[in-house]
Each structure stands twice: as structure tokens, then as C-alpha cells.
Amino acid sequence: MTNRLASATSPYLQQHADNPVHWWEWCPEAFDEARARNVPVLLSVGYAACHWCHVMAHESFEDPAVAAYLNSNFVSVKVDREERPDIDAVYMEVTQAMTGHGGWPMTVFLTPDASPFHAGTYYPPAPSRGMPSFQQLLEAVTAAWTTQHDEILTSASAVVSEVAKRALPLPPSAVDADALSGAVVSLLGEFDRRHGGFGGAPKFPQSMALEFLLRHHERTGSVEALSMATVTADAMANGGLYDQLGGGFARYSVDGSWTVPHFEKMLYDNGLLLRFYTHLARVSDSPRYRQVARDTAEFLLRDLRTSSGGFASSLDADTDGVEGSTYVWTFEQLGSSAEAFGVTSTPNFEHGTSTLGFVHDVDASVRAALLDERNKRPQPGRDDKVVTAWNGMAIAALAEAGAFFAEPSWIAAASDAAELLLDVHLVEGRLLRTSRDGVPGTAAGVLEDYGCLADGLLALHQVTGSIRWLDAACGLLDTALAHFAVPDAPGAFYDTADDAESLVRRPADSTDNASPSGASALAGALLTASLLAGPSSYRTAAEQAVTRAGLLAARAPRFAGHWLTVAEALESGPVQVAIVGSESDPRRSALWSAALGALPGGAVLVAGEPDSAPLLESRPLVDEAPAAYVCRGYVCDRPVTSASALLESLR
Known part of the structure; x- marks a missing residue:
């Protein structure tokens, strides 16, 4: 017997299709049902690779007695947080405010108008460590709904009002050279000198903070910044977080020494870490970093690439219900x-x-x-839905790594994924969040989808020279600026479009967590596009966005890593390198190779025939020889024709 989730496009929802719970997907009809029956809504949010989501499903949602109670007293709604990050963001903020922590599975009780009145995460099947059992919780909520109905409605309304107050944009604050140095000092205070990384267990890769530290070192020569980046890179690559046989990284380490991972492998982590280790290999020329980057790229192509040409979301932590057994x-x-x-x-x-x-x-x-x-x-399950934003990260990483390591097949794989996203996910100029087996999902794209995909397309434009990718990226950026900006707050953005489904509040979270926030991803793509395509409005928008994250970067730099990388690029120029000449000319190839090996983080690089791309316009050959033009910000050096002169200019 299956429930309504049998026809869902999400693999996570389909995992619950055989539950005896009468699940609904998130839809107006579910709340109409709750209103007609005058019962509360149980909202359960998780994702396919989540270990404790599987545990709670087995313990509670597969239990006929629990299911019968839910079916009689609630309307139960199941949400894949990867498919609907907007819903997840709104109710995770509520959960954190009510309990002081968050995580998945997320369990929230709502009124029929979707207002939350109680929230938590995992609940056991029997009372444990001061926690009620899930059944006890359901009975308590039912009793309160029956005997304290008006108080619950009043409380839920107050929760929504309180959460709405937190949605105001932060006031502008500069992220200049002093602020960037201050962020390094703050990170040094949180740095684990023995094991690398930041904070204690559980310990996460913090790839964007590491990327910032690497860029800061490149700009300033900071020994402390480089040391934090390399000590952490070594510890992660030499511990259990990294798959020593198959390549790729697990989501996080359950201990502080990177020994035992939480075994799920996420596309976003591996895209971000592939990019970081590629950049680190360029700076240090370490054979170990090169091998880790290569093996991670091969993991993406071997284990996460789908038949449609995109990249799957994740590999599960469990195999046949046993964590890590593979x-x-x-x-x-x-x-x-x-x-x-x-x-x-x-x-x-x-x-x-x-x-x-x-x-x-x-x-x-x-x-x-x-x-x-x-x-x-036996192998772990794979969530094979294609998420726009995460594929954008993979496209950028594979394009850059493919160019640096001279692996054209990686660039081709990135191009295939980009083709899929533009052909299937982009409908009438607007992005969809997911697809599966080449069939588009129904959820609208959020801000991170526009920012991350634009970033990936801009990386592809640089390594291929194709104008198609640049034009598509600029189209996405124009749409994001038109539909996601906060009115009367330059540089501030919502995570959902102005015509998206209305939730109890419109989410707007600028914090960088496991992946870049939508706003920071957009800011980075705007800055890159301003260098490649020229519109000064893009650079202005990027600068305004960075100042909106200034207070966040000062107070919590671990959670502003991508913002800080964008600010580093602004502080250093950014650097532009335009190489003109025929593709078949070995002198152009020598200039290209030299630039790839010395290009600082945040810089852009395009090679092609004169006037074949915006960055190459009005940049002719020099004495009929290929030439490289290097600019920082709005100041350009004289063109050079030798690799040695180009390297000197980049230094």
C-alpha cells in the first residue's frame, strides 16, 4: 500500500511512499484538509542522505499504531529540504528560536494557516534522556489543540510576528582591508591548532572560510592565513572525512580529529572542496593536494553523474540501514x-x-x-535528483579543475551539466529548483540557484571562451536583480522571488552555512560578470551586497566565508587577464598555462581571438604575436608576449 508520495519526484519523499502514514506533499490542499477537519498539521522535513531521518522513519513513521494516531489527529506533510529550501529555512528558524538548536529530521506542528506553534527535531520511540517519545508528543499536542485551542492560535501568531522582525536586512558596514585582517584574527581564535578546522566536534569542512584564508594569503602574504588553510586541508585529507580509496569527502566528522565521518557524501561539499584543493594545489604545488583534487573530481564523475548529464545530490550515510558499512x-x-x-x-x-x-x-x-x-x-543509496545550485557549484569546480589539470573531459562534463540546466531547469527565463531523469520538478528556483548557476556558467565561459555561457549567466543575474532584491535596501536580497509561493514569511538568510548563501553566491557572480561582461551596475550591486554582510563578517566570519572571498576579490582589484591569439598558436598556449598556474583567487581569465569575447575587445595582437593583458580593477599593465613576463606581471 502506498500513500500520496508514490508519485513524488523527490527520492526522499519516495522513501516514505510505503509508510502507513497518510502523507501529503506540501500543497494548499493539505492545509485545506486540516482546516476542514480542524486538526493541526505535522510538518516533517528531512533529506535522503540523513541518517537520523531514516531512524525516525523506521521507529515511528513505519509503526502502524503511530501512523494510525497521526492519520486520525493530524494532517501529515513531508518535505524534502533540498527540494524546498524556502520551507526549510522558514521553519528551521522557528525551530532554532524555540529550542536553541536545529537539525534534521525537523518536526514542526502548524495551524491550518501554516503558523508554527511547537517545534523540535528527532523524537525517539520511547522516552529517553529527558525527551518524550514521539507518541507522547503527539498525544500532548492533540490534548493542547483540543483544550487550549485559542491559546495555541494566539501563540502561533506571535511566533510568526517575532520571526518576521528578524527578517530585516543588516545595516551596511564596510568589508575593507582592516575588516578582512580582523576576520583572519577571529578565525585564528577559533582554530584548532592540533587537528585543524574550527571549533570542536562535530567538525565541518568550512570550505568557504578556507577559501577566504587562501585568498587573503595570496593578497597579503599572511603566514597565519595560509597555515590555517593548509593544516586543515592536510588533516581533512589524511583523516576519515576523506574517502582514501574512492575520493570525495563525507559531510562532516563526528569527532574533533577528522577520524570518524558522518558518511553521507553531498554534492555541494565536494564541489566546494574540489575548488578549494585545486586552488591550494596552484598556490603550493603539493602533490598531495593535486591527488586529492583529482580523485575528488573523478568521484564526482564516477559516482554522482547521472544519465541525464547532471550530478546527483548525495550518497546516503547508510547501507541497508547500517551507517558506514560500505x-x-x-x-x-x-x-x-x-x-x-x-x-x-x-x-x-x-x-x-x-x-x-x-x-x-x-x-x-x-x-x-x-x-x-x-x-x-552493498552500496549506499543515491539521491539522484539534480539540484540547480549544487550543480552550479560542480560546474564551476570541474571547469576550473579541468583547465588547471589539463583534463578536457572534466570541462566536457561541466558543459553537459550546464546544457541540462539551461534546457530543462530554465523555463521561460525562470529557474526550477530540481529535475530527475531529465524531467523538471515543480519547485521554483531560489536565489542560490541563480547565483550558483551563474557562477558555474561564468567559469565555463572562461575556460571555453564560449559566449553562450556568458550570455546565459548575465540573463540569470538580471532576473535575480529584478525579482529577489529587497525594495529600498540596496544590496539586500530575499531568498525567494517576488512572485514565489507566499509562506508565513519571506526567507532572507545571508549566512554562509554548508554552502554559500543565496546573496553571497549572487554577489560573487555579479562581481565576476562585471569583469567579464562589463556592466558597472553588476559591480555596484556586488559592492552593495558585500556591505550588507559587513556586520556578519565581523561577528561570525566562519559563517561569512563566501562573503569574505568576494570581499578579498574586491580588495585585490580584482585581477583580469585577457589573452589574445589563435588557439592553434603554441605561444598562446604558453601564456594560458602560465596564467592558470599563477592566477590569484577571484581573478578572471579568458583566451581567444581578438574581439571574440567582451574581455578581449580592443585588445589586439602585439607585433602579430599572441599577447596577455593584465588589469587590476581599472588599471592595466602594458601587454606582454612571453610567459615569463606574464608571471612577473601577475606577481
């Missing part, structure tokens, strides 16, 4: 290779198994044999 090993299974992976007879995980680290390299045939053996095991 990835862990016993000491005996590894045999003589155990020492190289840091595995001893004392296991570091569950059931006598250990995660793999990196002590020293092993012969490639050993890794290949272990990976082949691992591939024979």
Missing part, C-alpha cells in the same frame, strides 16, 4: 596495508571496524584492489 574495514581485512591507512588492531568505529586514514601512500594497485573489493559490497 566504507569501514577490519584490521584483518586490510592485512599488510593496514599501517598505511592508520588502522590498528584497536578499532576506531563500530562492530570491530575502522575508518581509513592516510599515513603514507601505497601502490596504486593496492588502492585499486581495495576499491574493487569494496565495490562488491
Whole structure:
């Protein structure tokens, strides 16, 4: 027996299609049903790779008695947070305000007009550690709804009003050289000098903060900034967070030493980390960083690429209901290779198994044999929906890495994904959030979709020279400026469009979390587009947006990492490199290779025939030879014709 979720496009919703709970997708009809029956709405939000979402589903949503109680006393709505980040953002803010923390599964009780009156996360099947059981919670909510109905409605209205007050844009505050140096000092105060990273367990990659530190080092020579970036990069790549056999990174480490990961692998993490390790390899020329970047790119192409040409959202943390079972090993299974992976007879995980680290390299045939053996095991599930924003991150990362490592197949894969998004996700000039198997979803794109996809298309334009990608990116930016801007607050943006579905409030979160906020992604793409296409309005909009994040960057730089990378680019110029000449001319190739190896973060680079792209206009050959033009901000050097002269100019 299946419920209404059987026809959902989301793999997460389909995981619940066989529950005895009479689930609804988020839709007006669900709330009409609650209004007609005068019952509250249970809103359950999660995602396909979420371990505790699976646990709660098994313990409670698959329980016939719990389901019967829900069906009699509630209208139950299930939401995939990756498909509807707007719904997730609104009610996560409520959950955090009510409980002091948040996470998934998120469990929120709503009135029939969608106003929240109680919120939490995971609830166990029996009382535990001061928490009520899920059944006890349901009974308490039902009793309150029956006996304190008016008070609940009043309370829910007050919650909505309070949350609305928090939606006001931050006042402008400059993010200048002093502010950027101050952010480095703040991060140094939170830095784990022993294990790398920031804060304690659980420990997340913080890839955007690391990217900022790398850019700051490039601009200022800061030893502290580079040290924080490299110590963390080494610790992540040498610990269990990184898949030592198959490449790619898990979502986070459950401990402070990067030893035991939470095993799900997310597209956004791997796109961001591929870009960071590529940039770090350029700065340090470390063979280890190069290998990590290469293996992460191959992981994306091997394990997350879909038949439609896009990239799947995630791989699950669990295999057949057991967390991490695909990835862990016993000491005996590894045999003589155990020492190289840091595995001893004392296991570091569950059931006598250990995660793999990196002590020293092993012969490639050993890794290949272990990976082949691992591939024979049951494999984690894959959420194969294609999310616009996350594919934009993957496109940017693969385009840049493909150019730097001279891997044209990576650039081709990025182009294929871009084709899918423009052909399927872009409908009458507006983006949709997802597709699956080449079939578009129904949820409207949010601000991060426009910003991240534009960023990916701009990266593709730079490495291919194709004007199509530049034109498409500028079209997305124009739409975002027209439909997401906060009126009378230059530089501030909502996360949903002015004609999107109306929720209890219009979300607007400028915080960088696991991925760039919509506003910071847009700001970065606007700045890049202003260098590549020329409109001064784009640069003005980017500058205004950065100042709106000034207070956030000063108070919590870990959660303003992408804002700080954009501010670093503004502070350094940004740098533009235009290379003119025939593609078949080896002298142009030499200039291109030199630029790729020395280009600072935030810079742009385009090569092509004179006048074949906006950045190449009015930039002729020099004495009939290919030439490179280097500019910083609005000041340009004299064109150069040799790789050595170009490197000197970039220094």
C-alpha cells in the first residue's frame, strides 16, 4: 500500500511512499484538509542522505499504531529540504528560536494557516534522556489543540510576528582591508591548532572560510592565513572525512580529529572542496593536494553523474540501514596495508571496524584492489535528483579543475551539466529548483540557484571562451536583480522571488552555512560578470551586497566565508587577464598555462581571438604575436608576449 508520495519526484519523499502514514506533499490542499477537519498539521522535513531521518522513519513513521494516531489527529506533510529550501529555512528558524538548536529530521506542528506553534527535531520511540517519545508528543499536542485551542492560535501568531522582525536586512558596514585582517584574527581564535578546522566536534569542512584564508594569503602574504588553510586541508585529507580509496569527502566528522565521518557524501561539499584543493594545489604545488583534487573530481564523475548529464545530490550515510558499512574495514581485512591507512588492531568505529586514514601512500594497485573489493559490497543509496545550485557549484569546480589539470573531459562534463540546466531547469527565463531523469520538478528556483548557476556558467565561459555561457549567466543575474532584491535596501536580497509561493514569511538568510548563501553566491557572480561582461551596475550591486554582510563578517566570519572571498576579490582589484591569439598558436598556449598556474583567487581569465569575447575587445595582437593583458580593477599593465613576463606581471 502506498500513500500520496508514490508519485513524488523527490527520492526522499519516495522513501516514505510505503509508510502507513497518510502523507501529503506540501500543497494548499493539505492545509485545506486540516482546516476542514480542524486538526493541526505535522510538518516533517528531512533529506535522503540523513541518517537520523531514516531512524525516525523506521521507529515511528513505519509503526502502524503511530501512523494510525497521526492519520486520525493530524494532517501529515513531508518535505524534502533540498527540494524546498524556502520551507526549510522558514521553519528551521522557528525551530532554532524555540529550542536553541536545529537539525534534521525537523518536526514542526502548524495551524491550518501554516503558523508554527511547537517545534523540535528527532523524537525517539520511547522516552529517553529527558525527551518524550514521539507518541507522547503527539498525544500532548492533540490534548493542547483540543483544550487550549485559542491559546495555541494566539501563540502561533506571535511566533510568526517575532520571526518576521528578524527578517530585516543588516545595516551596511564596510568589508575593507582592516575588516578582512580582523576576520583572519577571529578565525585564528577559533582554530584548532592540533587537528585543524574550527571549533570542536562535530567538525565541518568550512570550505568557504578556507577559501577566504587562501585568498587573503595570496593578497597579503599572511603566514597565519595560509597555515590555517593548509593544516586543515592536510588533516581533512589524511583523516576519515576523506574517502582514501574512492575520493570525495563525507559531510562532516563526528569527532574533533577528522577520524570518524558522518558518511553521507553531498554534492555541494565536494564541489566546494574540489575548488578549494585545486586552488591550494596552484598556490603550493603539493602533490598531495593535486591527488586529492583529482580523485575528488573523478568521484564526482564516477559516482554522482547521472544519465541525464547532471550530478546527483548525495550518497546516503547508510547501507541497508547500517551507517558506514560500505566504507569501514577490519584490521584483518586490510592485512599488510593496514599501517598505511592508520588502522590498528584497536578499532576506531563500530562492530570491530575502522575508518581509513592516510599515513603514507601505497601502490596504486593496492588502492585499486581495495576499491574493487569494496565495490562488491552493498552500496549506499543515491539521491539522484539534480539540484540547480549544487550543480552550479560542480560546474564551476570541474571547469576550473579541468583547465588547471589539463583534463578536457572534466570541462566536457561541466558543459553537459550546464546544457541540462539551461534546457530543462530554465523555463521561460525562470529557474526550477530540481529535475530527475531529465524531467523538471515543480519547485521554483531560489536565489542560490541563480547565483550558483551563474557562477558555474561564468567559469565555463572562461575556460571555453564560449559566449553562450556568458550570455546565459548575465540573463540569470538580471532576473535575480529584478525579482529577489529587497525594495529600498540596496544590496539586500530575499531568498525567494517576488512572485514565489507566499509562506508565513519571506526567507532572507545571508549566512554562509554548508554552502554559500543565496546573496553571497549572487554577489560573487555579479562581481565576476562585471569583469567579464562589463556592466558597472553588476559591480555596484556586488559592492552593495558585500556591505550588507559587513556586520556578519565581523561577528561570525566562519559563517561569512563566501562573503569574505568576494570581499578579498574586491580588495585585490580584482585581477583580469585577457589573452589574445589563435588557439592553434603554441605561444598562446604558453601564456594560458602560465596564467592558470599563477592566477590569484577571484581573478578572471579568458583566451581567444581578438574581439571574440567582451574581455578581449580592443585588445589586439602585439607585433602579430599572441599577447596577455593584465588589469587590476581599472588599471592595466602594458601587454606582454612571453610567459615569463606574464608571471612577473601577475606577481
